[in-house]
Amino acid sequence: MTTQNTLYRTLDAQGVRTYVASLPAIAARLGGSVENWTVREVSDGNLNMVFLAEGPLGGVCVKQALPHVRVDPSWKMPLDRTFFEAAYLREVFPHVPDLTTERLHFDPVQFILIVKSLSSHTVLRNALMLGPVNPQIATRIGQFVARSTFATSLLAAPFESVMDRRICFARNQTLTRITVDLVLTDPYHDHPRNHWAEPELTPVVQAIRADAGVLARIDTLRLRFLSCPQALLHGDLHTGSIMTTNDDTRVIDGEFATYGPIGFDAGLFVGNLILSLFSARDAAAQSQQIHMIKLFWASFTEQFLALWATENASKDQAARYYPATQTIESEKEKNIFIENIFQDMIGYSGAEIIRRIIGYAHVSDFSALPDTPTQAARKKAALLFAKDCLDQTHLFRNCDDFLSHLTHYHG
Amino acid sequence: MTTQNTLYRTLDAQGVRTYVASLPAIAARLGGSVENWTVREVSDGNLNMVFLAEGPLGGVCVKQALPHVRVDPSWKMPLDRTFFEAAYLREVFPHVPDLTTERLHFDPVQFILIVKSLSSHTVLRNALMLGPVNPQIATRIGQFVARSTFATSLLAAPFESVMDRRICFARNQTLTRITVDLVLTDPYHDHPRNHWAEPELTPVVQAIRADAGVLARIDTLRLRFLSCPQALLHGDLHTGSIMTTNDDTRVIDGEFATYGPIGFDAGLFVGNLILSLFSARDAAAQSQQIHMIKLFWASFTEQFLALWATENASKDQAARYYPATQTIESEKEKNIFIENIFQDMIGYSGAEIIRRIIGYAHVSDFSALPDTPTQAARKKAALLFAKDCLDQTHLFRNCDDFLSHLTHYHG
Numbered sequence: 001m002t003t004q005n006t007l008y009r010t011l012d013a014q015g016v017r018t019y020v021a022s023l024p025a026i027a028a029r030l031g032g033s034v035e036n037w038t039v040r041e042v043s044d045g046n047l048n049m050v051f052l053a054e055g056p057l058g059g060v061c062v063k064q065a066l067p068h069v070r071v072d073p074s075w076k077m078p079l080d081r082t083f084f085e086a087a088y089l090r091e092v093f094p095h096v097p098d099l100t101t102e103r104l105h106f107d108p109v110q111f112i113l114i115v116k117s118l119s120s121h122t123v124l125r126n127a128l129m130l131g132p133v134n135p136q137i138a139t140r141i142g143q144f145v146a147r148s149t150f151a152t153s154l155l156a157a158p159f160e161s162v163m164d165r166r167i168c169f170a171r172n173q174t175l176t177r178i179t180v181d182l183v184l185t186d187p188y189h190d191h192p193r194n195h196w197a198e199p200e201l202t203p204v205v206q207a208i209r210a211d212a213g214v215l216a217r218i219d220t221l222r223l224r225f226l227s228c229p230q231a232l233l234h235g236d237l238h239t240g241s242i243m244t245t246n247d248d249t250r251v252i253d254g255e256f257a258t259y260g261p262i263g264f265d266a267g268l269f270v271g272n273l274i275l276s277l278f279s280a281r282d283a284a285a286q287s288q289q290i291h292m293i294k295l296f297w298a299s300f301t302e303q304f305l306a307l308w309a310t311e312n313a314s315k316d317q318a319a320r321y322y323p324a325t326q327t328i329e330s331e332k333e334k335n336i337f338i339e340n341i342f343q344d345m346i347g348y349s350g351a352e353i354i355r356r357i358i359g360y361a362h363v364s365d366f367s368a369l370p371d372t373p374t375q376a377a378r379k380k381a382a383l384l385f386a387k388d389c390l391d392q393t394h395l396f397r398n399c400d401d402f403l404s405h406l407t408h409y410h411g
Numbered sequence: 412m413t414t415q416n417t418l419y420r421t422l423d424a425q426g427v428r429t430y431v432a433s434l435p436a437i438a439a440r441l442g443g444s445v446e447n448w449t450v451r452e453v454s455d456g457n458l459n460m461v462f463l464a465e466g467p468l469g470g471v472c473v474k475q476a477l478p479h480v481r482v483d484p485s486w487k488m489p490l491d492r493t494f495f496e497a498a499y500l501r502e503v504f505p506h507v508p509d510l511t512t513e514r515l516h517f518d519p520v521q522f523i524l525i526v527k528s529l530s531s532h533t534v535l536r537n538a539l540m541l542g543p544v545n546p547q548i549a550t551r552i553g554q555f556v557a558r559s560t561f562a563t564s565l566l567a568a569p570f571e572s573v574m575d576r577r578i579c580f581a582r583n584q585t586l587t588r589i590t591v592d593l594v595l596t597d598p599y600h601d602h603p604r605n606h607w608a609e610p611e612l613t614p615v616v617q618a619i620r621a622d623a624g625v626l627a628r629i630d631t632l633r634l635r636f637l638s639c640p641q642a643l644l645h646g647d648l649h650t651g652s653i654m655t656t657n658d659d660t661r662v663i664d665g666e667f668a669t670y671g672p673i674g675f676d677a678g679l680f681v682g683n684l685i686l687s688l689f690s691a692r693d694a695a696a697q698s699q700q701i702h703m704i705k706l707f708w709a710s711f712t713e714q715f716l717a718l719w720a721t722e723n724a725s726k727d728q729a730a731r732y733y734p735a736t737q738t739i740e741s742e743k744e745k746n747i748f749i750e751n752i753f754q755d756m757i758g759y760s761g762a763e764i765i766r767r768i769i770g771y772a773h774v775s776d777f778s779a780l781p782d783t784p785t786q787a788a789r790k791k792a793a794l795l796f797a798k799d800c801l802d803q804t805h806l807f808r809n810c811d812d813f814l815s816h817l818t819h820y821h822g
């Protein structure tokens with residue numbers, strides 16, 4: 001690590017040009033010669049530098065870790081997060097080749113990851129803020145979560161390969177610490193990283209922090225996040241980690257990858273759809289978001305159970321889980337497995353909504369609303385709904401219950 | 412590993428003598444000179460060579476891994492299991508110094524572990540077969556399980572240190588594979604490693620294998636064993652891994668150490684007490700075993716909850732789980748945590764009983780019974796009770812229910 005830090009240099013646009021030119025396979029994808037290439041910085045996240053380099057034949061996306069948080073240079077951070085993003089792509093790409101970007105190059109000294117450029121795609125959060133989107137995007141994300149988690153779970157592979165992967169990703173401790181603190185701890189206590197501008201939110205924050213049910217639940221969710229390694233998670237599956245066109249959807253930015261409960265990935269996605277719902281400008285957008293949550297959960301469960309059935313049919317009986325598909329008992333255990341994911345999803349979506357309104361890293365969704373009072377009112381409503389996600393779980397036995405509560409709540 | 416294998420030599424008694432003489436600190440413990448030492452082999456387990464070396468001042472126990480299963484040289488096995496036993500002692504000894512043996516020496520080339528000799532102690536299984544024992548032994552094992560698991564769980568330490576330990580023990584795959592196959596898979600299918608001599612057992616085995624509830628439950632237990640890393644487990648806590656005098660109890664043989672559900676350690680201990688109960692020669696011995704299970708569970712829960720309360724009192728609020736001890740909700744979550752351990756314990760004890768009667772490695776307990784028909788009858792009763800542990804969990808809401816079912820069943 002010491003040697004690597006000595007050799008490491010942060011690239012600027014000119015550095016990216018030179019770097020790409022030095023990689024024949026990547027340069028060939030761009031085509032033409034280096035003078036015809038355009039390189040532009042597109043970093044808009046909190047952590048890393050991101051550049052798009054385009055040539056006459058095609059483009060690539062060049063992502064480099066900084067030794068600190070991009071938006072806060074005083075917050076130092078190890079460079080190895082790019083390693084985990086590259087490792088995540090290596091593990092999941094074979095199972096979701098049409099739903100993420102292929103890893104074209106990884107440099108473990110400069111901590112540079114190169115993938116194909118998605119230059120005609122929009123970040124889903126922005127697309128949702130601009131107007132209607134194809135709701136099938138949610139179907140695709142359901143497939144993404146189902147395929148990436150099933151393939152890396154004990155349901156699909158001998159435990160030795162799962163344990164080897166866990167050993168790898170259990171080293172991703174810096175980013176796991178960020179999740180544990182920023183998503184699952186700080187918002188529930190006074191902490192200098194929390195912030196919100198609207199005084200109307202303060203009583204709700206106080207109510208959340210004074211609610212023993214919420215506090216106990218968040219403890220359980222934190223404990224489960226750290227001690228329920230069901231599958232390899234993306235770990236940061238918000239609507240800013242998804243890029244889409246009307247008919248193509250890709251998940252990016254897997255640097256938070258870790259083994260954890262499948263409902264965490266699902267919950268982050270659903271939580272961000274709910275944030276989009278509460279910041280929607282009209283009823284049509286609201287019902288689109290409701291519809292998308294419904295499509296997401298239906299597609300996740302359908303795909304996950306289909307993979308499970310196929311796996312059971314193809315392999316040695318003794319090595320499979322609940323393989324006797326015809327028994328009531330094995331179907332019951334499978335349903336419990338899926339229901340647990342659902343309950344986790346609700347809980348983590350609540351935590352995500354809360355931290356995105358009062359924690360360190362807010363979402364831009366609400367800025368689409370016309371004025372500050374409206375924004376404050378919607379944020380307050382979202383916080384109250386999130387509180388229900390944490391302490392009223394008995395209301396949400398299934399996805400229909402959950403969506404009807406959400407519709408009722410919002411409307 | 413290649414280099415290590417080239418240098419590795421299996422020791423015989425003479426080799427042990429020379430080896431110990433070459434270690435000044437160990438030789439000093441024995442005292443006198445090498446000619447006055449006695450070295451005797453005491454291996455009685457399935458896997459390793461064990462020698463006791465004694466001198467005028469004291470004795471040590473020298474354990475060495477073989478490149479195969481001791482009782483089956485055709486079953487090859489990596490030597491590194493001694494590393495995990497040594498690593499387990501390193502992790503848990505500070506928390507249970509009076510309940511296990513201190514690691515005096517570990518040789519990562521010869522795979523030799525040296526600990527203090529317990530030459531006045533008896534293996535608990537043998538003691539139970541010979542007659543009454545001090546039932547407080549069970550209290551001590553309750554404390555052992557509580558302290559060793561609490562200290563290595565997320566409840567006691569920042570997740571980073573837990574993850575570092577998980578990374579270490581997730582490499583103990585050869586022995587974890589043995590548990591997964593021999594304890595949690597093979598007995599439920601036709602497999603050449605299963606065996607039993609008594610034809611009376613065959614219908615019960617068939618009933619177990621035909622019971623969809625049992626099969627679904629064993630799948631859940633296997634999945635939980637591999638994906639619920641609550642704490643560092645001993646991993647093989649049967650009555651043959653415990654050595655006692657009337658007033659001193661020590662746990663040995665932690666080579667199966669792995670992160671898993673706490674109820675696994677508890678279940679192996681309780682399962683072996685139940686095997687002892689079903690092979691007991693008189694009613695007094697039976698009620699002693701019942702009493703020991705009661706003492707074990709009471710002492711485990713009391714010690715575990717006491718450690719939890721102390722931990723919460725001593726540390727920063729935000730870093731603890733359910734720290735607000737005064738709320739109904741946090742007490743409820745803690746109780747759920749303990750109840751889940753209880754349910755796991757029942758399940759794993761059932762699996763342990765079954766595999767010890769019809770699987771690869773049987774227990775000697777039943778050989779204390781006078782004749783083959785009695786042995787067969789008792790084994791059959793134990794199997795039927797174990798089946799209930801797997802598919803009648805609704806009967807066992809708490810330890811009293813469980814013990815009254817057991818008393819009723821047996822008596």
Ligand SMILES: Nc1ncnc2c1ncn2[C@@H]1O[C@H](COP(=O)(O)OP(=O)(O)OP(=O)(O)O)[C@@H](O)[C@H]1O
Nearest residue numbers: 042044045046047048050061116117118119252253
């Ligand atoms: N393959 C790609 N093609 C085109 N643009 C991309 C690609 N990958 C990322 N981008 C752009 O770069 C931006 C930042 O990327 P990314 O989210 O991976 O960075 P980050 O700093 O890790 O973000 P975060 O702080 O959310 O973790 C994206 O929002 C998107 O606009």
Ligand SMILES: Nc1ncnc2c1ncn2[C@@H]1O[C@H](COP(=O)(O)OP(=O)(O)OP(=O)(O)O)[C@@H](O)[C@H]1O
Nearest residue numbers: 453455456457458459461472527528529530663664
């Ligand atoms: N510290 C000790 N002092 C005295 N005797 C000991 C000690 N440790 C082990 N023994 C004796 O050696 C025997 C075998 O030890 P141990 O159970 O550690 O070996 P093993 O081959 O790993 O067994 P298993 O097959 O159960 O894993 C014990 O049953 C006991 O009789």
